[in-house]
Amino acid sequence: MGILDAFGSLASSLIAGVVMLAFAILSLFVTVFVVDIAAAIGGLNPDDSYVVLGATILAASAIIAGGVGFALPEDAA
Numbered sequence: 001m002g003i004l005d006a007f008g009s010l011a012s013s014l015i016a017g018v019v020m021l022a023f024a025i026l027s028l029f030v031t032v033f034v035v036d037i038a039a040a041i042g043g044l045n046p047d048d049s050y051v052v053l054g055a056t057i058l059a060a061s062a063i064i065a066g067g068v069g070f071a072l073p074e075d076a077a
Contacts, residue, residue: 032055035055039051
C-alpha cells in the first residue's frame, strides 16, 4: 500500500496547489479593485499598470505573510 499512499499524497498536493493558485488569483482581483477604489477616493488617477503593480505587491506580501508560520519548525523542547 506504499505506492497507493504515495499517489494519494501526490494527488492531494496537486489539488491543494490548484486551490491555492485559485485563491491567489482571486485575492489579486479583489486587491486590484480595492487599490483602484482607494486611489479614486484619494483623488488620484494612476495608470492601470501602477494599480496592478500595487495590488500585486499587496497580494504577494499577504500570501507570504500567511505562509511564514508554516515554515518555522516546532520547538524541540
